[in-house]
Amino acid sequence: MSCDSRRPVSKDQFEGTLIGLALGDALGAPFEGGPIERLLWRCIGRTADGKRRWTDDTQMSLDLAASLIANGRIIEDDIAQRFAASYQWRRGYGPGAAKVLKRIRRGMPWRQANRSVFASGSYGNGGAMRAPVIGIYYQHQAEMLEDACQQSAVVTHAHVLAIDGARLIAHATALAVRHREPVQIMSKVMGLRLDRAFERPLALAQQWLCGGHRPSPAEVAKQLGNGISAVASTPTAVFVALRFVHEPFTDMVNFVCEGGGDTDTIAAMSGAIWGAVNGYSALPVASIAQLEQAQMIRNVAASLFARRQAG
Ligand code: RVK
Ligand code: MG
Numbered sequence: 001m002s003c004d005s006r007r008p009v010s011k012d013q014f015e016g017t018l019i020g021l022a023l024g025d026a027l028g029a030p031f032e033g034g035p036i037e038r039l040l041w042r043c044i045g046r047t048a049d050g051k052r053r054w055t056d057d058t059q060m061s062l063d064l065a066a067s068l069i070a071n072g073r074i075i076e077d078d079i080a081q082r083f084a085a086s087y088q089w090r091r092g093y094g095p096g097a098a099k100v101l102k103r104i105r106r107g108m109p110w111r112q113a114n115r116s117v118f119a120s121g122s123y124g125n126g127g128a129m130r131a132p133v134i135g136i137y138y139q140h141q142a143e144m145l146e147d148a149c150q151q152s153a154v155v156t157h158a159h160v161l162a163i164d165g166a167r168l169i170a171h172a173t174a175l176a177v178r179h180r181e182p183v184q185i186m187s188k189v190m191g192l193r194l195d196r197a198f199e200r201p202l203a204l205a206q207q208w209l210c211g212g213h214r215p216s217p218a219e220v221a222k223q224l225g226n227g228i229s230a231v232a233s234t235p236t237a238v239f240v241a242l243r244f245v246h247e248p249f250t251d252m253v254n255f256v257c258e259g260g261g262d263t264d265t266i267a268a269m270s271g272a273i274w275g276a277v278n279g280y281s282a283l284p285v286a287s288i289a290q291l292e293q294a295q296m297i298r299n300v301a302a303s304l305f306a307r308r309q310a311g
């Protein structure tokens with residue numbers, strides 16, 4: 001087992017994280033949800049020049065990255081404004097998140113809006129799907145990473161399970177930057193203090209990884225989950241990323257799509273972790289050529305890297 005906690009993070013890994021996320025999102029989106037959602041995506045899932053559109057997962061990650069580039073740290077008010085300004089129904093936001101963002105846009109303070117749909121806040125995976133940005137940016141600063149996860153999620157996702165899902169994905173991304181071995185990353189993930197709801201799926205994922213078990217997509221969906229909640233999707237994304245981390249990116253995304261459910265988001269989160277380990281240069285060139293605004297996303301990743309290097 002190789003361990004190199006001093007592996008310096010590279011621009012290639014920043015680009016790999018963001019493009020991996022966007023690719024997973026865009027490739028997973030046509031398989032998300034039931035027949036109605038899939039039919040809708042067949043109508044709106046391509047740009048005018050035939051590129052594969054990405055969804056809210058990528059949009060919110062880009063907004064978060066832009067805020068970090070501008071401010072160097074998380075400022076909740078700024079993130080809230082950026083999320084609200086970027087909202088467009090055709091990006092396929094979660095129903096609760098869409099209401100929250102429209103209310104913020106109309107002037108409601110985010111501290112009120114984030115509990116205005118669900119009193120306890122949303123436990124959806126919307127906070128986790130953008131957490132790879134936090135993970136790559138704060139990959140050497142565990143305490144700041146913790147604070148940043150909380151701050152970046154709570155603006156739209158105040159529920160403890162949503163915040164813990166964001167912590168899981170951010171930490172997994174940060175660990176993926178420094179370590180290449182799945183079992184090693186998994187054992188560090190197990191040391192995170194997460195809500196008890198994450199214990200069973202993470203323990204099973206670790207058991208599968210350590211035992212070399214290769215579950216089918218259906219078994220993963222059944223045992224770990226493939227839903228829209230943070231608990232039913234973030235352990236799945238971590239497992240899938242680590243299961244495929246030394247295999248082709250496209251095989252991983254196909255596996256997620258076969259498992260069904262919240263395919264864009266699970267593929268986005270696992271795509272980001274895969275990209276953090278392997279970098280942009282390992283991603284499939286043909287798929288990137290088909291991705292909406294790939295160069296813009298790469299530029300954002302490069303600016304985020306430069307901001308990180310500047311301190
Ligand atoms: C469509 C009861 C709750 C809840 C609570 C349920 C996009 C609701 C992306 C809610 C991602 C849904 C996904 C999702 C991101 C959440 N009590 N039910 N406290 N909290 N729910 O709306 O940003 O795909 O049914 O906040 O987390 O690709 O509508 O959205 O897959 O979970 O949406 O939560 O979703 P939301 P989100
Ligand atoms: Mg989405």
Ligand code: MG
Nearest residue numbers: 262263264265
């Ligand atoms: Mg989704």
